[in-house]
Amino acid sequence: MPLKLLCLQGDGIGPEIMEATLTVLNSVAPALGQPIELAHADIGFASLEKSGSTITPKVIDAAEAADGVILGPVSHNAYPPREQGGLNPSGVLRKELSLFANHRPASTWSGLEAPTRVPFDLVVMRENLEGFYADRNMHSGSGEFMPDPDTAMALRKITRDASMNIARAAFDLAETRPGKHVTAIHKANVMRVSDGLFLECCREVAADHPQVVYDELLVDAAAAHLVRNPARFDVLVTTNMFGDILSDLASELSGGLGLAGSLNFGHDHAIAQAQHGSAPDIAGQDKANPVSLMLSAEMLLRHLGEGRAADLIRTAVTAALASPETRTGDLGGALGTQAFATHITTIIQEKLQ
Structure with missing residues (x-):
């Protein structure tokens, strides 16, 4: 076939x-x-x-x-x-x-000068179907709306099913990589309910993969660490918007x-x-x-x-x-x-x- x-x-x-x-x-x-x-x-x-x-x-x-x-x-x-x-x-x-x-990998290339002087090889595993993406987090209509002409609002959707799916994908990938390390990226200090649910799912999946090192990092700290030392990371798992931003940053650091x-x-x-x-x-x-x-x-x-x-x-x-x-x-x-x-x-x- x-x-x-x-x-x-x-x-x-x-x-x-x-x-x-x-x-x-x-x-x-x-x-x-x-x-x-x-x-x-x-x-x-x-x-x-x-x-x-x-x-x-x-x-x-x-x-x-x-x-x-x-x-x-x-x-x-x-x-x-x-x-x-x-x-x-x-x-x-x-x-x-x-x-x-x-699945968005980023790594430095032999012989190609990159913005970072530190060789690295990482993957951002980004949830793809919900989060703050207004065109895909509602069954009907948009996740953005204006209750009056001077107010714009957006809904962030985080579900257990989607969080479990992306967490499993991240840990399954980490098992195949030398580093065997997953870092969950979040902002649960502010979005305690939605990112709290996401982290709950990551921790549940982590418990099923004891051979994989697991840690958690706030998204602003993750951006800073990517710039300072991207080699710190192996597999980053995160929600849709954070993953979009961090994967672009990682790719620029690798050469563009x-x-x-x-x-x-x-x-x-x-x-x-x-x-x-x-x-x-x-x-x-x-x-x-x-x-x-x-x-x-x-x-x-x-x-x-x-x-x-x-x-x-x-x-x-x-x-x-x-x-x-x-x-x-x-x-x-x-x-x-x-x-x-x-x-x-x-x-x-x-x-x-």
Whole structure:
């Protein structure tokens, strides 16, 4: 049976980095245990123009039927209001496919100077379906509202089920890593009820994993420790908004969001998604760094049991980033998006031979 992947290129630089990623994906075909069958569908502005919505029920159904999805960046801040079809495809898919975990690794790269002088290798395991995210924490309507013209309010939703799911995912991951250490990030000194429930769930799961070191840290202290000594951390588990902010910080410390892979997953589905935005200012100029989406695709392959092919992508990207001559312009190199993809495939082909 082929491995069925749905490709949603998105907006801005999405088409360019998707093309580069698929070039690399095709190059690892000999290392796969099964052939890949690629399908494509429109989301974002392309879908809005054709169908009146940035993501359609047909695309959601296709994502549910696929073994995995590769999702390009979207320009959702520029979309029209929801009632005019301006849905955030990423948020919609996370909710519709019950993708409760957002797995975001960050590490320094050999030969690539990063803002931090301390080598580190950590993962932020971010809850993905609730928290302060107004577009996904209500069954109907938005979690933000205005009772009068001068007052805006937002609801934060924390549930036991979601907290247990993300805690289990974090501890399961920690068991596979050398550090075997989970840090729960919270603000329970202020949000005693909601973060109190989150921590209760983390402690319950920790009790079932005695071989994993467990501690807790306030989110403001966690940000400070990330800047001072990110090597202190192994796996950070936290709620949606805190995870979004801290994972971006960790990725910038490792060299930039252009290097930041990401995997959204639940019990039945998984989506590879670059951490960064759609960068419309450089769209169509062959300047975009495709590493983030490439590494996200690598994570998806690994999640689907294709570890050998995933290792080839990781090894090739690591080798390319080690030399200034084989990096993209944002990292001081001279290669454009597609030339970088070609270089990665050359390394992969050499490894396969």
